Amino acid sequence: MASSNGSLLPVVDLAPFFVDEGDVARGRATEAVREACLSSGFFHVVNHGVPRELMARALELQASFFALPDEEKAKVRPAEGTPFPSGHARQPVGSVDKNELLLVLHPKLWLNLYPEEPAGFREALAECHAKFTELGLLIQEILNECMGLPQGFLGEYNDDRTFDFISARHAFPATEEDNRGARPHQDVGCITFVLQDGVGGLEVLRPDGVWAPVDPIEGSIVVNIGDVMQVLSNGKFRSAMHRVVRKPAAHRYSLVFFFQLHDDKWVEPLPRFAGDSGEPPRYRGFNYGEYLQLRRKRPHPLSSRPENITDITHYAI
Ligand SMILES: O=C(O)CCC(=O)C(=O)O
Numbered sequence: 001m002a003s004s005n006g007s008l009l010p011v012v013d014l015a016p017f018f019v020d021e022g023d024v025a026r027g028r029a030t031e032a033v034r035e036a037c038l039s040s041g042f043f044h045v046v047n048h049g050v051p052r053e054l055m056a057r058a059l060e061l062q063a064s065f066f067a068l069p070d071e072e073k074a075k076v077r078p079a080e081g082t083p084f085p086s087g088h089a090r091q092p093v094g095s096v097d098k099n100e101l102l103l104v105l106h107p108k109l110w111l112n113l114y115p116e117e118p119a120g121f122r123e124a125l126a127e128c129h130a131k132f133t134e135l136g137l138l139i140q141e142i143l144n145e146c147m148g149l150p151q152g153f154l155g156e157y158n159d160d161r162t163f164d165f166i167s168a169r170h171a172f173p174a175t176e177e178d179n180r181g182a183r184p185h186q187d188v189g190c191i192t193f194v195l196q197d198g199v200g201g202l203e204v205l206r207p208d209g210v211w212a213p214v215d216p217i218e219g220s221i222v223v224n225i226g227d228v229m230q231v232l233s234n235g236k237f238r239s240a241m242h243r244v245v246r247k248p249a250a251h252r253y254s255l256v257f258f259f260q261l262h263d264d265k266w267v268e269p270l271p272r273f274a275g276d277s278g279e280p281p282r283y284r285g286f287n288y289g290e291y292l293q294l295r296r297k298r299p300h301p302l303s304s305r306p307e308n309i310t311d312i313t314h315y316a317i
């Protein structure tokens with residue numbers, strides 16, 4: 001079931017997937033997700049199975065971590081050129097993005113650089129990773145249904161969770177001259193979850209070309225669809241452009257979880273959406289790892305010119 005809010009994004013209640021309320025309730029929630037994927041590519045979920053207490057604790061600990069002196073944060077800063085960097089990163093001085101972040105890869109990977117302080121932060125991050133993984137698996141099943149695919153198809157296609165990661169973010173208060181927090185972009189992977197505090201600032205570019213705020217809703221998690229889903233659905237599901245604008249006098253904390261795809265996977269429009277349906281494919285197929293490489297090959301970090309950033313149009317036909 002869906003209701004609306006200030007930013008007109010649907011709020012999908014996932015309760016029917018946790019307590020048996022029957023097929024009708026599940027069907028309604030699935031339909032709301034489908035509509036959101038076809039339109040803005042963004043929606044909120046509530047009753048999503050991630051405990052509120054954990055969400056609040058993680059955001060609080062994250063704020064304490066970012067408040068530490070830089071020497072402390074530098075202890076978990078990856079060496080230049082690390083192939084899969086984890087740990088603390090600051091945007092270079094003069095960058096158009098005014099934020100700092102802590103990247104946390106899959107807890108089982110030895111590549112992770114975990115902060116020792118504040119106490120309990122590492123455990124909270126691991127709990128978030130586990131809970132967001134469960135939510136990712138559920139949303140993936142719902143998307144499978146929304147796309148009319150054989151049961152379990154996406155689960156089998158995307159069956160390796162090694163590459164999922166958390167990006168814990170801190171956006172600095174806006175100044176009079178500059179309010180940019182994260183430049184406009186689309187997410188590369190399958191599904192993104194954003195847990196945001198009450199400050200706001202996340203915005204999505206609607207199909208009508210208007211930037212709409214994704215207002216925080218207490219207890220909700222924002223879900224958005226990434227490039228992989230857009231390509232699999234041959235452009236039907238929208239990997240929406242979004243950005244973060246900073247607010248004056250407010251530090252903003254968000255915890256973003258990327259439900260990814262294994263680097264080795266081949267991505268192309270599924271026959272159900274191209275070929276079988278009579279529609280021509282709108283993307284050529286590609287190896288996901290190759291696309292990630294292209295995306296990582298960032299132009300100069302101070303550049304905000306969109307033409308310098310490789311995005312999914314690179315594979316558009
Ligand atoms: O911090 C946020 O609200 C979203 C950040 C974002 O879009 C990203 O990390 O891809």
Ligand SMILES: [Fe+2]
Binds near residue numbers: 185186187192
């Ligand atoms: Fe994003």
